[in-house]
Amino acid sequence: MTTATETPKSPSPATGDELREQVRAAAGRARVAAVELALATRRHKDDALHAMADALRSRVAEVLAANEEDLATGRAAGLSDALLDRLALTEKRVAGVADGLLTVADLADPVSEVLRGGVLSNGLELRQVRVPLGVVGIVYEARPNVTVDAAGLALKSGNAVLLRGSSSAERSNEALVAVLRDALAASGLPRDTVQLLPCHDRASVRHLITARGLVDLVIPRGGAGLIAAVVEQATVPTIETGVGNCHVYVDAAADLDQALRIVLNSKTRRPSVCNAAETLLVHADVAEEFVPRVVGEFRTAGVTVHGDERVLALAGGAGVVPATEADWDTEYLSLDIAVGVVDSLDEAIGHIAAHGSGHTEAIVTSDVRAARQFTARVDAAAVVVNASTAFTDGGEFGMGAEIGISTQKLHARGPMGLAELTSSKWVVWGDGHIRAES
Structure with missing residues (x-):
């Protein structure tokens, strides 16, 4: 000894x-x-x-x-x-x-x-x-x-x-x-x-x-x-404990009040950690109502929105800067978020596949079929339905703590x-x- x-x-x-x-x-x-x-x-x-x-x-x-x-x-x-x-x-x-x-x-x-x-x-x-x-x-x-x-x-x-x-x-x-x-x-x-x-x-x-x-x-x-x-x-x-370019996708069938709470918590609870949301995707069917609401809440919380062309139009340009291609791949670790409008669940899943880091991806929806498709097709260490990305954490998963969050596929994955x-x-x-x- x-x-x-x-x-x-x-x-x-x-x-x-x-x-x-x-x-x-x-x-x-x-x-x-x-x-x-x-x-x-x-x-x-x-x-x-x-x-x-x-x-x-x-x-x-x-x-x-x-x-x-x-x-x-x-x-x-x-x-x-x-x-x-x-x-x-x-x-x-x-x-x-x-x-x-x-x-x-x-x-x-x-x-x-x-x-x-x-x-x-x-x-x-x-x-x-x-x-x-x-x-x-x-x-x-x-x-x-x-x-x-x-x-x-x-x-x-x-x-x-x-x-x-x-x-x-x-x-x-x-x-x-x-x-x-x-x-x-x-x-x-x-x-x-x-x-x-x-x-x-x-x-x-x-x-x-x-x-x-x-x-x-x-x-x-x-x-x-x-x-x-x-x-x-x-x-x-x-x-390998990968970076956290985490997404929240607000589906056409989302409860928008619930979605607003989840998105804000995912982004603003503690933006410097790897389970913070860095990209928000909004289905076109609810974008006209949801985008102005969430941009307004982001503005109040001090979050800078990097929006695509449709987000810029829906938000009236206030509090939004044009998103560059690099924004979709950025782990900000700050009060910044990339926001885009998609036309379908398939497009959202495709975007995540192209830009996600395999950490945590979330969907907000009341459509069970959409949720099941999302959880089956999205490849990440944690896939979340109707909850904040902030829950991907060893303590929250009942592990007491975590040594890291693995984004690889061999031996260990997730917290x-x-x-x-x-x-x-x-x-x-x-x-x-x-x-x-x-």
């Missing part, structure tokens, strides 16, 4: 071989921790999660003080409002991630769950059981809540985690990891279950994602550039919780069985 009591701050700036060795040394410590975690009982892990949640609440002042330093640095550096919102912690947000740890503790332990099995005709007993992945690396930007979510999910699923946050959240992440590591040690589990990697040199990302044999999986969370760089350069297996942080192995019991010659 790791007994060191060092403060887990990002190591001193290093370059070249020194930085590589820092990352690989952290991965080596994580592998040692992962061996112990794989054998930990559910009760031991759950007690540690409760201790982590209690520590976050009792030490919230130091976390918020560190976060305010990051915010001040970010403002001085000219970070956008969207990035500052992602970076910001409040007492309520810290309480929220602490509650997430408690929800994770309440969930069933995935480790050793039997997925399938039975007894063969020759008497061999087979069981396929869930096992931890081992060491998981997370590369993420300006989202200190990810630090806690990743630590909690990794612990419960029996994995050690290497966290490579952004320099913009350096002090926040250091404070959070210090709290979590202290709680782990007090619970009798390895401090090195959670480690923070250097964040000032992009080379640390490269060293993490190429530490094959030491790191079992890397998950990038952030903008399209970060995700592409990790996926393209990694020699360690990766899970990734405990089960997605496990693999499996076959356990075979015999009684002197030998296999006959073929």
Whole structure:
């Protein structure tokens, strides 16, 4: 068991071989921790999660003080409002991630769950059981809540985690990891279950994602550039968490009052997150009534509408700028939205297929047939009927938290919780069985 009591701050700036060795040394410590975690009982892990949640609440002042330093640095550096919102912690947000740890503790332990099995005709007993992945690396930007979510999910699923946050959240992440590591040690589990990697040199990302044999999986969370760089350069297996160019389609048979609430919540609840709506499509049959209403509400909420020609005409041009072709492919992460009018369900589905990112797509309709066509034909990690895109979230899905939202199709898709942080192995019991010659 790791007994060191060092403060887990990002190591001193290093370059070249020194930085590589820092990352690989952290991965080596994580592998040692992962061996112990794989054998930990559910009760031991759950007690540690409760201790982590209690520590976050009792030490919230130091976390918020560190976060305010990051915010001040970010403002001085000219970070956008969207990035500052992602970076910001409040007492309520810290309480929220602490509650997430408690929800994770309440969930069933995935480790050793039997997925399938039975007894063969020759008497061999087979069981396929869930096992931890081992060491998981997370590369993420300006989202200190990810630090806690990743630590909690990794612990419960029996994995050690290497966290490579952004320099913009350096002090926040250091404070959070210090709290979590202290709680782990007090619970009798390895401090090195959670480690923070250097964040000032992009080379640390490269060293993490190429530490094959030491790191079992890397998950990038952030903008399209970060995700592409990790996926393209990694020699360690990766899970791609794609950008969120999410659509809401208001069908001809939509309840327009309901549609208005859903669209506004999807866009304005928290525009800087990946499940926020970035494009609104409106069926032509209801556009004359709905477009002026929704544009007016957007104007009140401070949202800039990037509209096609029909939207410009219906809205009278007020509060609307002409949409460019690039707008349909843009993840704004701000109070902007692209709005277009379509002539049919087929056209809406075609538009989503051409421009969607495979994250979350929503339809508002009272026509069950249209809803079923939409859910069957739209290819995305989450397809939503008559509800906000904001519900695509691990916490809202009952996972307590999420390690990310996968938009790929292998191993994991959608919000990734405990089960997605496990693999499996076959356990075979015999009684002197030998296999006959073929």
